Amino acid sequence: MMEEEELEFVEELEAVLQLTPEVQLAIEQVFPSQDPLDRADFNAVEYINTLFPTEQSLANIDEVVNKIRLKIRRLDDNIRTVVRGQTNVGQDGRQALEEAQKAIQQLFGKIKDIKDKAEKSEQMVKEITRDIKQLDHAKRHLTTSITTLNHLHMLAGGVDSLEAMTRRRQYGEVANLLQGVMNVLEHFHKYMGIPQIRQLSERVKAAQAELGQQILADFEEAFPSQGTKRPGGPSNVLRDACLVANILDSRIKQEIIKKFIKQHLSEYLVLFQENQDVAWLDKIDRRYAWIKRQLVDYEEKYGRMFPREWYMTERIAVEFCHVTRTELAKIMRTRAKEIEVKLLLFAIQRTTNFEGFLAKRFSGCTLTAGTLKKLESPPPSTNPFLEDEPTPEMEELAIEKGDIDPPKKPKVPDNPFHGIVSKCFEPHLYVYIESQDKNLGELIDRFVADFKAQGPPKPNTDEGGAVLPSCADLFVYYKKCMVQCSQLSTGEPMIALATIFQKYLREYAWKILSGNLPKTTSSSGGLTISSLLKEKEGSEVAKFTLEELCLICSILSTAEYCLATTQQLEEKLKEKVDVSLTERINLTGEMDTFSTVISSSIQLLVQDLDAACDPALTAMSKMQWQNVEHVGDQSPYVTSVILHIKQNVPIIRDNLASTRKYFTQFCIKFANSFIPKFITHLFKCKPISMVGAEQLLLDTHSLKMVLLDLPSIGSQVVRKAPASYTKIVVKGMTRAEMILKVVMAPHEPLVVFVDNYIKLLTDCNTETFQKILDMKGLKRSEQSSMLELFRQRLPTPPSGAEGSSSLSLMAPTPEQESSRIRKLEKLIKKRL
Numbered sequence: 001m002m003e004e005e006e007l008e009f010v011e012e013l014e015a016v017l018q019l020t021p022e023v024q025l026a027i028e029q030v031f032p033s034q035d036p037l038d039r040a041d042f043n044a045v046e047y048i049n050t051l052f053p054t055e056q057s058l059a060n061i062d063e064v065v066n067k068i069r070l071k072i073r074r075l076d077d078n079i080r081t082v083v084r085g086q087t088n089v090g091q092d093g094r095q096a097l098e099e100a101q102k103a104i105q106q107l108f109g110k111i112k113d114i115k116d117k118a119e120k121s122e123q124m125v126k127e128i129t130r131d132i133k134q135l136d137h138a139k140r141h142l143t144t145s146i147t148t149l150n151h152l153h154m155l156a157g158g159v160d161s162l163e164a165m166t167r168r169r170q171y172g173e174v175a176n177l178l179q180g181v182m183n184v185l186e187h188f189h190k191y192m193g194i195p196q197i198r199q200l201s202e203r204v205k206a207a208q209a210e211l212g213q214q215i216l217a218d219f220e221e222a223f224p225s226q227g228t229k230r231p232g233g234p235s236n237v238l239r240d241a242c243l244v245a246n247i248l249d250s251r252i253k254q255e256i257i258k259k260f261i262k263q264h265l266s267e268y269l270v271l272f273q274e275n276q277d278v279a280w281l282d283k284i285d286r287r288y289a290w291i292k293r294q295l296v297d298y299e300e301k302y303g304r305m306f307p308r309e310w311y312m313t314e315r316i317a318v319e320f321c322h323v324t325r326t327e328l329a330k331i332m333r334t335r336a337k338e339i340e341v342k343l344l345l346f347a348i349q350r351t352t353n354f355e356g357f358l359a360k361r362f363s364g365c366t367l368t369a370g371t372l373k374k375l376e377s378p379p380p381s382t383n384p385f386l387e388d389e390p391t392p393e394m395e396e397l398a399i400e401k402g403d404i405d406p407p408k409k410p411k412v413p414d415n416p417f418h419g420i421v422s423k424c425f426e427p428h429l430y431v432y433i434e435s436q437d438k439n440l441g442e443l444i445d446r447f448v449a450d451f452k453a454q455g456p457p458k459p460n461t462d463e464g465g466a467v468l469p470s471c472a473d474l475f476v477y478y479k480k481c482m483v484q485c486s487q488l489s490t491g492e493p494m495i496a497l498a499t500i501f502q503k504y505l506r507e508y509a510w511k512i513l514s515g516n517l518p519k520t521t522s523s524s525g526g527l528t529i530s531s532l533l534k535e536k537e538g539s540e541v542a543k544f545t546l547e548e549l550c551l552i553c554s555i556l557s558t559a560e561y562c563l564a565t566t567q568q569l570e571e572k573l574k575e576k577v578d579v580s581l582t583e584r585i586n587l588t589g590e591m592d593t594f595s596t597v598i599s600s601s602i603q604l605l606v607q608d609l610d611a612a613c614d615p616a617l618t619a620m621s622k623m624q625w626q627n628v629e630h631v632g633d634q635s636p637y638v639t640s641v642i643l644h645i646k647q648n649v650p651i652i653r654d655n656l657a658s659t660r661k662y663f664t665q666f667c668i669k670f671a672n673s674f675i676p677k678f679i680t681h682l683f684k685c686k687p688i689s690m691v692g693a694e695q696l697l698l699d700t701h702s703l704k705m706v707l708l709d710l711p712s713i714g715s716q717v718v719r720k721a722p723a724s725y726t727k728i729v730v731k732g733m734t735r736a737e738m739i740l741k742v743v744m745a746p747h748e749p750l751v752v753f754v755d756n757y758i759k760l761l762t763d764c765n766t767e768t769f770q771k772i773l774d775m776k777g778l779k780r781s782e783q784s785s786m787l788e789l790f791r792q793r794l795p796t797p798p799s800g801a802e803g804s805s806s807l808s809l810m811a812p813t814p815e816q817e818s819s820r821i822r823k824l825e826k827l828i829k830k831r832l
Contacts, residue, residue, distance in 0.1 A: 152197075154184050159203050169218070171240035174211065178247050212252040215241045219256055223263045239305045246307060257310065261319045264294065268320065274331050281332075281339070281347040288354045291320045314362040321358075321420045329424040339428055341435040348425050348488055355417045364416030422488070429485075429493040433500065436481055440504045443477060448511050468558045474508060475565050482569075486576040494577045495584050501573075505566060505590040513555050513562075513597045517604060518548040544608045546651060553655030556601035560659050563594040602662060606669045609648045610677070616640040617677060620699075621684035625692030626777065634702045635695065642706050650714035667711050667725050675732030678703070682736055687777025688743055697740040704733035735761070743775050747786070754790050764794050 019027070024040045031038075036047055052058055159181065165174045181204060188197050222238055245253045268290060272279045278286050295313055306312045328347075332339060447470040478501055485497045544552070570587040577585060616637040623635075656663040685696065706713070707729045711721045738760045747753045757769060769790050773783045 152188075159200055159207065163203070163207055169214070169237060171215075171237060171244050174240075174244050178208070178211070178244060182247070208248055211244055212248050215245055215248075215252065216255060216259075219259060223260060242306055242310070253310070257312070257315060260312070261316055264298070264316060265320060265323060268294075268323070269327075272327065274327070274334065279327070279331055280335070281328075281343050284328075284347045284350050287324060288350065288357075291317065294320075311362075311366050314364075314366050317358055317362065318366055318420070321417070325421045325424045328421070329427075332424070332428055336428065339431055341431055344425065344428060344431055345484075348422055351422045351425070352418075352487060355415060355420060355422065358417040358420075359415040362417075367416055367420075426489045426491065426493065429488055430496070432485070432488065433493060433496045436497065437500050437503075440477070440500060443474065444504055444507050444511060447474070447508070448515075451512060451516060466554055466557070467561045468512065468554060470512060471508075471558050471561055471565075474504075475569070478569060482572065482576060490576060490578050491581065494573070495581055498573050498577075498585050498587075501569065502587060502590055505562070505587070506593055509559070509562070509590070509593045509597055513559055513594075514600065517552060517555060517597075517600060518544055543611055544604075549605070549608070549648065549651050550655055552601050552604055553652060556598055556656065556662060557659055559594045559597040559601065560662065563591055563598070566591050566594065598662065602666050602669060605648075605652055605666050606673055609644060609670055610673050612644040612648070613641045613674060614677075616644075617681040621681040623685070625685050625688040625696065628689060628692040628695050631691060631694045631698060635699050638699045638702050641703065645706060645710065646714050649710060653711070653715065664711070664722050664725065667721075668728060670710075671707060671725060671728045671732065674707075675729070675736070679732070679736050679739070682739060683771045683775065686775045688775050690744060693740050693744040697737060697744070700733060700736045700740060704729065704737070707733065739772065742772055747776060747778065747782075750786055750789050751793070754786065754793050757790070758793065766790070 019040070036042060036050070051064055052061070161177060165177065188201070192198050192201065218238060218241060242256070245256055268287075271290065272287060277283070295317065298313060298316060302312070450470065451468075481497060481501075485494055566587050570585060573585045573587075574582045619640075620635070620637040623637075652666060653663055656666070682696070682700075685692075688696065708721060708726060710729075711725065712719045742757050742760055745753060745756050757772065758764075761768070766787065770783070770787065773786060778786070
């Protein structure tokens, strides 16, 4: 029973001594210890095993037990000392708490005393300063009253003086007094409820109204609406009246300006009435000369009468422009049938010059949104008024370099008066557009006639194919028309002009370029072996003459120039036209037309050279290859093909020196056309003996080397052929060589032959295999079994078929290939 009670006590003790991890961590931080007995996860069994790791260590168990007992006694002594030390802690804590409470009560009492003393001090200060505040309020009110009385005295006296001076028309004194009265009256806005103040305010308003009516009457008397008599000079009274009008309502000022300008321009309306001879466009200079004289006359007579900030001279000029625009628009609507292009351009030129004169003379500060629409003026970057027009020599030089926009001089500031008069001509610009349509039509007809009269361009082997001079002339004319039209308008007329440009770009492409390309004719007959043997070097076989080849190259170069320049033309038109209309400028169709001319020219060159080689290929397919007894030099048909290539390609290359990329296109298209045709004729060579196949392989290799050298053939400067072209030639001609290698291989055993074919050609087409069997001259019975075996051994085409094909082309000759093929390869290497 005792043992059970001890176990229960130990379990309860362990349960009580289970501390939380946070408490245990705090204890370890306060009392760090390395003793295993102090660890929270202490394990008695592990501790005993540590003390007695082996059976031999049990020999000193008594010593260990004595040490543990000694440690227990020390711990008991420490615990006892701590417990005894804590007996008086509670009493000391209560005593300290009581002392703290007493200190707090004393502190609270002192704070209360200080607060009471502060309240008494504040009350004392209020009693002391009460009289001072009353004095401050009295002083403020007295100052305000004195100031208000002074203002009231000034206002009353000023109103009386103002009324008296108004009656005496002393406008000089009135101008100074009126401004002061109005400033003083502003101080009484919050006193308008007082009848006397309201009465004074009404008197000021009445005086202002009387001044306005009186000044208008004075100006009406000095400048009557009816009659043309004017006083000899400005009046001092009117000059002072203008100063008063500056202070009055702005409507008075506007009325004075309006009446004066109307009276000043009344003579203009009489002199240039619609029924007068000087009113027509051919005498438009007289209008602008008249206003210039009037502006000089105004400066001399009335320049000092109106304040400078009224800008009267500019207002007169602006109103003259509005009246002139209205009158010109009216007379042009009435006599629209009499408007001719030269007359219209003359009037526009004189008007734009006058607008430029106004821009130099005035700042344009009086212009409003209603008088001039800024959006209708050309953008600053392309405004023709901001740049000096280039000379014709500069234009032609720029056009020859392919730049439609010649160098320009530095620009000057924008013209705020642009279009203020010349806008009236815009509805009649259809006359100008129709004239340009007619002129361009005549220009195209002249180009056609000149081409027929002068004939095709002469061969050029030094500087490349020449661009037709008519092309530069066309774009120079386009440039002039575009600049001229942008000066007239940047709206719908520019769109109409762009449409005309499109029309004649297409006509130029059709009539001058496409219409003069040589026509191809179908060749009749062909070359025989005997004719090839008799053919001498330098003999003419190509269907196109040297002049025709140069013409094609010249048309190709011209089309390329037109393509690039048309793109620049589109960009410049978009710069000249209003921003809202840029989307309607689109010359893509015309650029496509020139691209078509380029493609047609290249195709003609390819067809010509291709057709020249056709008789040689036909002769190759008609030769008796089974009767060839020995391998010799290259065959006559190869010599013929090389001859035609050497005749045509240097001419084409030299004439396309300025358009190198199109010469590369020609080479690529010729290779893509010639190589498949060569392989097609190769299949027609049947049956072929072993020696015949060797001869054909030698010929194929010769053609391959010639084609690889095609871009620089006959040239003193050897250039590396483009990689894209070389890849096409190598791929196509290597296939032809592999076909001949398969033909040369023995067809027995059948499995080896079929595998060799698949490895060399990687061609799973049964028709190709059938053609090779025909070239070998096998009987139909033999072909049937081989075709069946071929179908059985066809591999599943891998994803990288092309890559494996290129590897197989570079692979060495199979072991099954006969020794004669190896001898043939040695012969080819020796010749190279």
